[in-house]
Amino acid sequence: MAVPKRKSSRARQKTRAASHRWHAPKLNSCSECGAAVPSHIVCPTCGTYKGRKIIQVAEIA
Template identity: 40%
Template sequence: MAVPKKKRTLRRNRNRRALQKLIPLNLTHCPHCDKLIPPHTVCKFCGYYGTESIIPIKEKAHKPATA
């Protein structure tokens, strides 16, 4: 069985894992509503994937203006 040559210290582990969190999310613009979404996902704002409507999303009922 392969055995690690040296013990990895807690500090080394934590330093490595701290860097993993620093990498920012990769986001693209939705071609339909132009909001920021992760690539290759259905847009959660308009329900579109590329040019196709996948999920029908109801428009939020706007509150009537107080006047």
């Protein structure tokens, strides 16, 4: 098993550990209806993706 050649400072350890923290999901607005939608996901409100109609969404009346 590999062994570190030099001691890692606390700052270096904490900097490395900081990249493993939780990040909030990035939301984009839908180009058709303006709803908040995650990237690379079909809009659940209007059913469009990159300006194209992908799925039919039932109208709630």
